[in-house]
Amino acid sequence: MSETTTDRAERPAEVTDPLLWGLSAAVADAHQPDDEQACVSPSCVGAAWPCAAWENAQEGLRAAQMPRPAPAPAGTPAEPGRDAATGWSTDEGPTGGAERLAVRAA
Template sequence: MTDPLLWRLAYDVAGAHQPDDSGHCHNLLCGGQEAPCETMLNAERAMQLARGATPAEYRHPGTRDRPAAPGLPARDTRARRNAA
C-alpha cells in the first residue's frame, strides 16, 4: 500500500455509491444513474492507484469513453500541449 489515506477515502466513496436492487446508484448525488456510476469508477481507480498501480495499468472494464460536452473545448492536457 503506497497511500493508505487515499485508499481509505476511495473505499468510503465506493461504499456510498453501491448499486441498489434495481442496478442504479442509490446515492442522491447520482440521481439514480445506472451502476457503476462515474463516481464509483473513479473511487475504484483511486483504490488501485493507492495500491501502487500506474495510471496506464488501470482501466476499469466498465469505463466508458465520453466525448466533451457540446460547445465546450476538449480538456487541454499537459501531454497535448507538449506534443504541439
C-alpha cells in the same frame, strides 16, 4: 456486506497511500447499486450503476496500491533543467512561464 463494498478496517498490506485508499473506499461504499442496478447515492440521483463516482473510486483504490518512487538520496543533483530545491523547471517556475511571458511582452 456486498461484493462491491470495501472493508476499510482491513486495508490490504500493498497499500502505499492509506489516505487515498480510505477516501476511495468511502466513495465506493457510498455508491452502491440498488435492486434495479441504479446507484443509491443521492449525488447520482438514480444513475445506472456502476456510476462514474464508483469507477473513479476504483481507480483511486488501484492508485493507492501502486509502489511509490524511491526518494533521491541526499546530495543528488537535480535533473538538468530543474531547480534542486523546488523541482520546478528552471525555464518556467511555479507560474508556468508567466514571468518569461511578462519579460517578452515588455
